[in-house]
Each structure stands twice: as C-alpha cells, then as structure tokens.
Amino acid sequence: DAKTTQPTSMDCAEGRAANLPCNHSTISGNEYVYWYRQIHSQGPQYIIHGLKNNETNEMASLIITEDRKSSTLILPHATLRDTAVYYCIVSGYGGSQGNLIFGKGTKLSVKP
C-alpha cells in the first residue's frame, strides 16, 4: 500500500473550515484514499473515502487532485468535537477487504 504524508498538527478556529492535506504521491491506480479520525481513547471513526472523484457526505468533503498524488479533507464548519487525530490512508481493495495501515496522522485542534 502507498505511503501517505500528513502535517503533524493543525489548529482551526471553531466555526471555520478545517482543511487537512495529505500527500500520497506513490498511489497506484486501484488504491482508494480513506480518511478516519480518532478522538482521544476511542476507536477510529470512518469519515469518507474516494478513488478519483471528489466526494461529499454529511461529515466532510474529500478533494482529490487530478493526478491523485494528494488530497484534502474539508470539515466545513469545525466544532470543538472535531478535535481529533485525522488519518489519511491509501488502501487497495477499497479498504473493504484489506487491513488499513495507519500513519501518525494530523492532530487537529479546534479552538474556541
């Protein structure tokens, strides 16, 4: 599975959009981009995933560049409860069959 690079930490003001970048320059054609987050002392929570098209759900939007070498997770109106470690994971099999390899993620701190 391809490796991802994320900033170690980010701050965001409550109510503002949080934009979390991820580089995955070695992604292969059949690998998806997955985003999970982990609030302190809890299991990871699925957020969103995509292959090449931009995706949006009730939690977030995922913007994938045309060359698929990077992506951005957007939380449109961050709240204090969005404070967590966000993991960008590239996975074959669409993540539905294989294990997910977690990197260090980005620690997002949403501040009042």
Place this chain on the structure above:
Amino acid sequence: GAVVSQHPSWVICKSGTSVKIECRSLDFQATTMFWYRQFPKQSLMLMATSNEGSKATYEQGVEKDKFLINHASLTLSTLTVTSAHPEDSSFYICSAITNEQFFGPGTRLTVL
C-alpha cells in the same frame, strides 16, 4: 454506519493472568475482523487478521501463542492475551468489514 462493540472497555489484571477481549459486529456479519494495538502517543498497529472458521493470520513480530484469536461466528471474534505482562498494557482495537471497515471503541488493558 455499522456498529462494532468491544467488551470489556477496560480491564486491569495481575501479571501472569490471561485476559479475553470480545469484538462483536452488532448489525452485520463479518467474515473478517482485524485486531490492532495502540501504545500511548503512537498509531494503530495491526496485530492479526481474524477469519471466521479458520486460523488467524498474525503480523510479523506478534506471538500467536501469546495472543490467541478465535473467530467462531460471523459476529464474534475474541482476543485472549495469555500470561499477560506489564509490557502488554495497551489499547486493543478491533475492526470488522462490511461495505467499509468499522472499528470498535477499544479495550484498555493495564497489567500490574
């Protein structure tokens, strides 16, 4: 999303005893479940892949005789930490696959 539960949520035991952790998929059947371990301030590390009706597949460096995995039904996988020692103290997280991979809330094990 699908719900995965773990029991217990936390456990404290004496060194040398064995501890069993249960992972259940509550509203779906899962032929494959994964067990992860997370030490403080570190990311999740895959320990083993649990397949219903067959032997688990362990990651390199994980002792299969110490971490016994049983996946006897499509909704239940168990991890038994045998002869636990203080270095086994960690946050153990399971996941199960339906259309996506969903994680349990984790079990915090403290070995005295």
